Amino acid sequence: AQKVTQAQTEISVVEKEDVTLDCVYETRDTTYYLFWYKQPPSGELVFLIRRNSFDEQNEISGRYSWNFQKSTSSFNFTITASQVVDSAVYFCALIYNNAGNMLTFGGGTRLMVKP
Amino acid sequence: KAGVTQTPRYLIKTRGQQVTLSCSPISGHRSVSWYQQTPGQGLQFLFEYFSETQRNKGNFPGRFSGRQFSNSRSEMNVSTLELGDSALYLCASSLDVLNTEAFFGQGTRLTVV
Numbered sequence: 103a104q105k106v107t108q109a110q111t112e113i114s115v116v117e118k119e120d121v122t123l124d125c126v127y128e129t130r131d132t133t134y135y136l137f138w139y140k141q142p143p144s145g146e147l148v149f150l151i152r153r154n155s156f157d158e159q160n161e162i163s164g165r166y167s168w169n170f171q172k173s174t175s176s177f178n179f180t181i182t183a184s185q186v187v188d189s190a191v192y193f194c195a196l197i198y199n200n201a202g203n204m205l206t207f208g209g210g211t212r213l214m215v216k217p
Numbered sequence: 218k219a220g221v222t223q224t225p226r227y228l229i230k231t232r233g234q235q236v237t238l239s240c241s242p243i244s245g246h247r248s249v250s251w252y253q254q255t256p257g258q259g260l261q262f263l264f265e266y267f268s269e270t271q272r273n274k275g276n277f278p279g280r281f282s283g284r285q286f287s288n289s290r291s292e293m294n295v296s297t298l299e300l301g302d303s304a305l306y307l308c309a310s311s312l313d314v315l316n317t318e319a320f321f322g323q324g325t326r327l328t329v330v
Contacts, residue, residue, distance in 0.1 A: 147321040
């Protein structure tokens, strides 16, 4: 069975602080894909990143960075110098091989960035 | 390029009624998935359609059904509505079925009273 756990349900930071959102996953498949999505108050999920299980290279995109560690089954997301516009709910998700586009989501982390 | 369009955005129905939600994917995308989002259960996969065929189905009762048309537009139907069906229903559009990134619509917020 696949499972994604986001232990932090809510995080509050002050603008310009760095913040890391944790994601731990479980799957028996050796081939799988990990995702992060952002859900602003408007409701739609905004795609942020996709990584496959064979690519453990960390990735940086502007103020966003992701740390994928298969040894600990974690795919953590860091926002550097947070801004008020980063306030949203962030979801980590997993697709295992042969599951088409069926995403298994974590419970989400609500990030509040205060000015 | 237009994004994923879901209609209607908001809906209020009475218990026992049925409802149909619509999703138009991004042009050229052939896979459409549906998700239910509730405060208690979070985001849960309902089903995925590709080329008018259901490829995957989540753990939901038979009251939840869907279909996809030849132009890739999709509809989902919920019959005999229950209070617990109140949720945000999200549609996701993907280019194909090869574990590609999904692009979501803004959802339909269904309230059952």
